[in-house]
Amino acid sequence: MAKSQGGARARGHNSKLVAAGRRPEWTGDPRLGGGIVNPPLWRASTILYDNVADLDARGQDTHDKLYYGRRGTPTVWALADALTGMEDGAAGTLLFPSGVAAIAAALLALLSPGDHLLMVDSAYEPTRSFCDNFLRRMGIETSYYDPMIGADIAMLIQPNTKVIFTEAPGSLTFEVQDIPAIVAVAKGHGIVTILDNSWASPLLFPALVKGIDISMMSLSKYIGGHSDAMMGSLTINAALWPKLRQNTYLLGQAVSADDAALMLRGLRTLDVRLERQGRGALAIAKWLAARDDVGMVRHPALSECPGHEFFMRDFTGASGLFAFTLKNGGKAKRAGFIDALTLFGIGFSWGGFESLAVPADPPRSAVPWTGGDALVRLSIGLEDVEDLIADLSGAFAAMEG
Numbered sequence: 001m002a003k004s005q006g007g008a009r010a011r012g013h014n015s016k017l018v019a020a021g022r023r024p025e026w027t028g029d030p031r032l033g034g035g036i037v038n039p040p041l042w043r044a045s046t047i048l049y050d051n052v053a054d055l056d057a058r059g060q061d062t063h064d065k066l067y068y069g070r071r072g073t074p075t076v077w078a079l080a081d082a083l084t085g086m087e088d089g090a091a092g093t094l095l096f097p098s099g100v101a102a103i104a105a106a107l108l109a110l111l112s113p114g115d116h117l118l119m120v121d122s123a124y125e126p127t128r129s130f131c132d133n134f135l136r137r138m139g140i141e142t143s144y145y146d147p148m149i150g151a152d153i154a155m156l157i158q159p160n161t162k163v164i165f166t167e168a169p170g171s172l173t174f175e176v177q178d179i180p181a182i183v184a185v186a187k188g189h190g191i192v193t194i195l196d197n198s199w200a201s202p203l204l205f206p207a208l209v210k211g212i213d214i215s216m217m218s219l220s221k222y223i224g225g226h227s228d229a230m231m232g233s234l235t236i237n238a239a240l241w242p243k244l245r246q247n248t249y250l251l252g253q254a255v256s257a258d259d260a261a262l263m264l265r266g267l268r269t270l271d272v273r274l275e276r277q278g279r280g281a282l283a284i285a286k287w288l289a290a291r292d293d294v295g296m297v298r299h300p301a302l303s304e305c306p307g308h309e310f311f312m313r314d315f316t317g318a319s320g321l322f323a324f325t326l327k328n329g330g331k332a333k334r335a336g337f338i339d340a341l342t343l344f345g346i347g348f349s350w351g352g353f354e355s356l357a358v359p360a361d362p363p364r365s366a367v368p369w370t371g372g373d374a375l376v377r378l379s380i381g382l383e384d385v386e387d388l389i390a391d392l393s394g395a396f397a398a399m400e401g
């Protein structure tokens, strides 16, 4: 079997990412005398038992044991295990067919009719939609709060408030929330905190270490990293783990071994991609900020971004997604600008190896968006930065021409 990798020194991110989820019992068969680097694709619906007594016995604790396909196979467990290992303080990770499914499952597990939810106003639009449609129909009330509210969130708490949902930075407008201040208030009231950590991942923001109870990610973004698979995750502390696991089983959520293998492959190179894409994005954001035809640049590492001080205090780096506005622009001008780009694709999602540009119109209810209607969001990929800048430069010229 593979030699054990002992040693007292705490490992860095990259050493962890290389070996994450690689348990000998998932990657090898003792009868074959070796371990494959990656867990094989274990596809299953039916699991066969030796006899009825065996079947009965296995029904007792079915987690991380072959039981029925919906409960997963070693390929899926390896991904969950790897994600848990990235968050110090996590008891486990649940996987979902999309990020939105993960958000919906977390909220459904924690909220009942009559409960109240505090949702950040800069949340991902489908997160808002879930609250405004599904939760409302169930008699669960959502209040939206200013992303910059900090400790003043205490004033919005009601006796029936059960969950505070955060997203830092907001994925369209990039306000960075003061997560430690919000967590401190929530803990004082026994309220659960959830963070949509898709932008930073635990490599740039260790959510559970910062006191968050449930760290959610759209794995479709940076973890997959190659724009070819969808998945979502919830990484959960020990107190909430049994409840969330049970509710996820009740909802029948499951992911395929094939998709889990793609996510695990992406995870191995997460740090190098984030580092490289983050560096490119910051260079481009600075180049944009220096232009006269650009209004605001919303990049957490730039001082003009709301919550920049919290970014500097709490995050270890920036990923490759940010936004800016065209000065004196409107929707038509913005469309002309985006259409003139040749290296940037026009499309949803982000975090892949290819650069993308989309028009963004932030939905708001607590604090109005005052940035005008020419907000453009860029996801910077792995192309040469000089080429991306030349492409943007050409689009500015075409817009004026």
Ligand SMILES: *Cc1c(COP(=O)(O)O)cnc(C)c1O
Pocket: 098, 099, 100, 101, 124, 167, 171, 196, 198, 199, 218, 219, 220, 221, 230, 231, 232, 349
């Ligand atoms: C894309 C996204 C999601 C949803 O993830 P899917 O995998 O597309 O369902 C959630 N939160 C944020 C911030 C996102 O950008």
